[in-house]
Amino acid sequence: MPHNRTISASYLEYSEEEELPRDIGELIEAAKKASEGAYAPYSGFSVGAAVRLSSGKIVSGSNVENAAYPSGSCAERTALSYAITNHRNDFPVSIAISARGNSGIPAQVVSPCGNCRQFISEEENRTGGRIRIILACKDKTLVFESISDLLPLQFSKLSFV
């Protein structure tokens, strides 16, 4: 007989901006600001990601599109690539994502695509720590404590053996 198993994830949802812890609010502001740097002529959808490093430093990035669509990069990968390249030993501890479309900040959170989830997963494995994922939109903020919540049963170097 097969066993019926369940995969579940829990997260915090804030609906009041004033309730957000200061460091989270600050990271969301940095992500919002980063979205202004987006190069998104094809989708018109500007995304910003801000990464908090263990030293407290914040680095950020935005989506960079390409006429050959798959060659573009999402904001999360731009920001994390920058962090890994320039601050190799200052590990990412959280990442905030904020977007702006043609009609302003969306009512629903923008959640990382599968490719970005895998990228964040690699970074958790490289550093051995969890990366908090903060998804912000107009009236709410969702906080996940690890990529495992968004990408269960992930493929990693541990799967090689």
Ligand code: THU
């Ligand atoms: N995008 C991101 O940068 N991050 C996400 O989490 C979702 C999607 C970008 C990719 C593309 O440039 C645009 O948003 C529309 O899909």
